[in-house]
Structure formats: structure tokens, C-alpha cells
Amino acid sequence: MCWWKEKRTYRYLFVASLIGLVVYFLYLLRGLMLPFVLAVVLVYLLNPMVDRMEKRGSSRVAAILILYLGVIIVVSSLLMYGVPRMVNQLEKLVETIPAYTDQVENTVTQIQRHFADSDMPPGVQQILDERITWVEQRLMEVVRQAIDLLLGIISNLLYIALAPVLAFYIMKDIKELKKWAIAQFPQRCSADVLRLARQIDQVFASFVRGHLTVVMIVSVLTSLVFVLIGLEFGVMLGIIAGLAELIPYFGPLIGAVPAVAMALLQSKWLALKVIIAVTIIQQLEGNIISPKILGDSVGLHPLAIIASLLAGGHLFGIAGMLLAVPMAAIARIVVSFIWEKLC
Template sequence: MNKFYKVCIGVILVLIIIYLGSLVDFIFKPILSLFSLLIIVPVLLAGFFYYLIRPLVNYLEKLKLRRTIAILLLYVVFAIMIVGFIWGVWPSLSKQVEALERNAPALFNSLANQLEKLESYPLLASIFPEDTNTLTQITEYLNKGFALLSNYITGLFSFFSNFAIILFTFPIFLYYMLKEGGKFGKKIVSFMPKRFREEGLETMNDIDKALSNFIVGKVLVNLALGVLMYIGFIFIGLPYALLLTVIAVIMNFIPFVGAILSSVPIVIVGLVESPSVAIWSLVIILVAQQIQDNLIAPYIFGKQLEIHPLTTIVLVFAGGDLFGIVGILVIIPVYMVIKIIVTRVYARFFKDKWEAA
């Protein structure tokens, strides 16, 4: 009984500490923001690029090149690629951004005119009730979406205002990850009891392989999707094709939801041009997505990414609700890691007992 009381007192003290901490959260928020800016975001970026660059580093190391020299050589190559992007692609992309921002009011007016024309079609008029003003409702939704987009862009500019700090710390983390990355798993396993170390090392290898396949595969799949969509948009003469493709590729890193969200601006811009362009834009998106899901993704991922679509939706919404955009982006890899650990623990400690029972 004394032990029970001690546990209860300990829980109560922890809850009191949490409550008192919530009363002075203004002290901890700047510290957490600084920690996120200096540590969390650079480490996540470094981890992402670590899995992309590591195969190249390993390949150069097999060619008898020292690992440090291989990393620095790849840094130089990527710096040249960034300069090439800024020199060759960015001017065209920035012009489309400026043109879209400048023409936004005209685009909304053109969209309203197109919607008015569509409302006059007998087929659509029979679908929508007569006592509802569909144009007004759609315009309200678009205004709300435009307001959310403006807030998002404002937050994005706020992020890039701190980008100098991230740009300074991120390459340092990435360098040490690439140089010492193979030792992380062994160091973590070294804290485990000896009888579990071999199995622990196998678990770390499974996690490493799963994250590597997921990140590299996701990048390749999204790039292939971008190429397919861009070719289709150029073919039908969709305005701002490059900008909309870049947005679609970035948004597709958000599981399931990103594909839907990225389709909205594409269809709207197509509808401003003409209803036929909007329809063909939607057809291109659907065809590209089907090619991605049924041909490219199975070839790249195989059967390693077996996550039910409903599970993906729940995870995305939970991650966004808890941790915002960062949570949405990392929730699937985190789920994969937890799933591997839980599967291993179940097989090691519970499977035989429960199945026998």
C-alpha cells in the first residue's frame, strides 16, 4: 500500500509541475522556438538529405575515395546544381509567380465570368437548386481559400527570414550524419542489454532500410509525377505550367491530402482559361496519378510501404493537428519506425505466449 501511495504522490507532483509550467509558458515558448529553429528543423532536413545523398557517398567510397573527400565533393556538385537552378530555372519560375500575383484580381473576375456561363447550362442548372446562388457560395469558398493561402505565404516568408540560421546549421548536421551515420545504430544498441543487442541491431537496420527506401522512393515518384504533369500542361497550353507543377510536386510530399490540394489551383487556372482546359487539366492530373500509383510507385516501393489509405488519412490529420506542417510531413516515417519496433517487440516477448494462450 505504501508503494501505491508513493506512486500516486509522484503522479500528482508531476501534474502540478506541468500545471505550473503552463502558467509561465511565455518563458518556455521562445526557448522552444529557438530550439526548433536551431535543432529540430535542421536535423529533419539533414536526415532527409542524408538518405538521398548516402548512396552516392557509399558509391564514391567504393571507388577508393575517402569518405570525407566524397562528402565535400558532393557538396561542391550540389552547390553547382543550386547555382544552375538559380541561373536557369528560377528566373522563369519567379516571373510566373510575379505574373500570377499581379493578375490575381483579373483571374478571379475571369473565374466569376466562367462560373456564370456554367450556371446557364441546362445540365448544371438542373443539378443545383434554384433557391441557391452557387456562384456566391463558390466565390466565398475561393475567398476563404485565398485568405488561407495568403496566411500560408506569410508564414512561409517568416520561415525563409530565418533560413540563414537553418542554412548555416543544416550542412553541419548533414556532414556529420554522412560521415558517422553508419555508427548511429550501433551506438544506440550499445545501451541495450547484451542478450538483446543482436536483435536490436537487426531492428535498427530494418528502420534504416525502411526510411531510406521511403525517402528516396518518395522523391523519385514525385519527380516522375512532376515530369508527367508538366509535359501534359505544356501540351494543353495551361498558363503558369511550371509554377503549378512545382507546387504539385511539393504538395505531393503530403500523403494523400497533398494530391487533392495541389489539384485545386490547377483546375481553377484551367477554368479561367476555358472549361475545356480545366477538364483536360483534371484528366492529366488523374492520368499522371494513376501512372504514379499503379506503375511507378509499385516498381520503386514494391511491397515495403504497406499502409492502408484510411490509416494514412488518420495519421496525416493527427500529425497536422498535433505538430502542424512538420507533423504532416514526418508522421508516415514515424509511423513506420514505430510499426517496426512494435512488431519486433511483439515477436520477441508476446507472440509465443499469446498464441499459445
């Protein structure tokens, strides 16, 4: 019998169509995915500790509640200590923005005058003027995106508050959920599905736990160094530099730009010190911290990582760059699995 007349072929087509419809449905509801994404992050962070506590005799629900209590205490302490200082820094930044804006405008004006007084050909000077205007527009766009991001976080507080509730029920019934998911596949496929799920789970676990650990270490180190060298808003800029570590290769550069720009507004010597400090921290992160914590966590060639980052950033902006690497790693696992079965 020809392959296109076999019942199995139609079953595969049905499953593929069903997966496509589910993916499309999730795409339509992408604005509501934030609590589920945060819940998955919480599960990956807390579930290993819940499993350990359960093995030592604690009930699963009690273990989750104890961990939640610990997280609430730690987060509340950090908020009580850190939020007033962050608010003070933000208030100070708001007060000094006009002065910084005037400095930037004066610098841009001087550059434009310098090029205008030079003996450059008119065509080259026009191109330079257009590039300067383009840089100004891009900087304003970055500022606008940062403000939109902050406003988006505030407007999604209800969704963010749902994440711990969803994570609680996922961790509580995670074993049953896994059994149910495996039972949906035929017995002959269960071993392959389980192997594929474990590989995907390993990528997610490494990305969530490993990268968040790196982010925390780099944020603390950078903030301390920025404060010690006298950079204004050092804690805030250190946290930004740490969060940028979630983006491989481009992240350190993206995180360093605000700190260097702020330092330049204070003094060129301070900017040099910031560049040296960031370079040293990035060398520590790249050669010691990340290899120890992450290793080869995603199994992708650097060219593949860079290509996925460029594609993710082009299609979905910063969010696309954050999710590009784990999505590319999962795609590699799935494609390798399908290729293995076809061959």
C-alpha cells in the same frame, strides 16, 4: 520476487522516463529541428553514394566533398536556369492577381444571385450562403498559409544553410556513431536493437529516396504537360503537384486543385484538358512509377495510412500530413517489436 520489486523493472521505468523526457525536450525545441531534419534527408540521399566511393578506394571525406561539389554544380545550374523563369512567373502572377480576383468575385456574385433568385426555402438558401462564405474564407486561409510558408522558408535560410554542415559530420562519422549507439545497450539486447534500427532505417530510406524520386518525376512530367497545353504558370503549378505527391492518397487531389482553378480562370476547355492530363499522370504514377520505385515501402494498410494522414493534418497541418506516414510506419515497427518481446 514480485515483478514490481525486481531491479530490472526499475531500470525499464528509468529508461522509459528518460525517453519521455527526451521526446518532450525535442518537442519544446521543435522550432530548431529544421536543420537536423534536412541533414537527415541529405544523409539518406548521399550516404549510399559515399559508401560506394569509399569501397572503390576514395577516402570518406574526399567522397563527401566530391558529392557536395557535384550537388552544388547541379543546384547552381538549376537555380541559374530556373530561378529567373520562376521569378518572371511570380511577377506575372502578381500582375494578374487583381484580374483573377475580379473574375472570382464576379463568379461568386453570380452564384449568390442565382441562389437568391431561385425558389429555395429561406433556410436552405441561408445554408448555401453560409457555405459559399465558408469556402471563400477557406481559400483565403490557404493563400495565407502558402504566404506564411514562403516567408518561413526565407526566415529560416540560416538554419537551412546549417543542414549540409550537419550532414557532413554525420556522414563522416556515421560508422562510429552507429557503434557508439549500439554500445550504449547491454550485450544481450544489442542484436534486437540492431534489428529494430535496421527496420526503422529501411522505412526512412524508402520514404526519403523513393518519395523524392517520385516527386521529381511527377514534377517534371506535370510541368511539361502544363506548359504544352498552354496553362499559365505551368512550371510552378507542376512543381506544386509534384511536391503534393509526398502526401499519399490526398496529395494528387491537393496538387491538382491550384492547376484546375488557374485553368478555369482561363477557359473551361483548358480546365478539362488539365483534369485529363492530371488524371493520366496520376494513373501512370499510381500504377507504374510508384510500384516500381516504392513498392510496399511502409507496410501499412490503406486505412491505417488514411487515419494517420487525417490525424497528422488535424494536429500539425501540412507538415503533419507529410510526416504522418513514416511516423506511423515506425510506430508499427516499434509496437510489433515490443509485442513480440512481451509475448
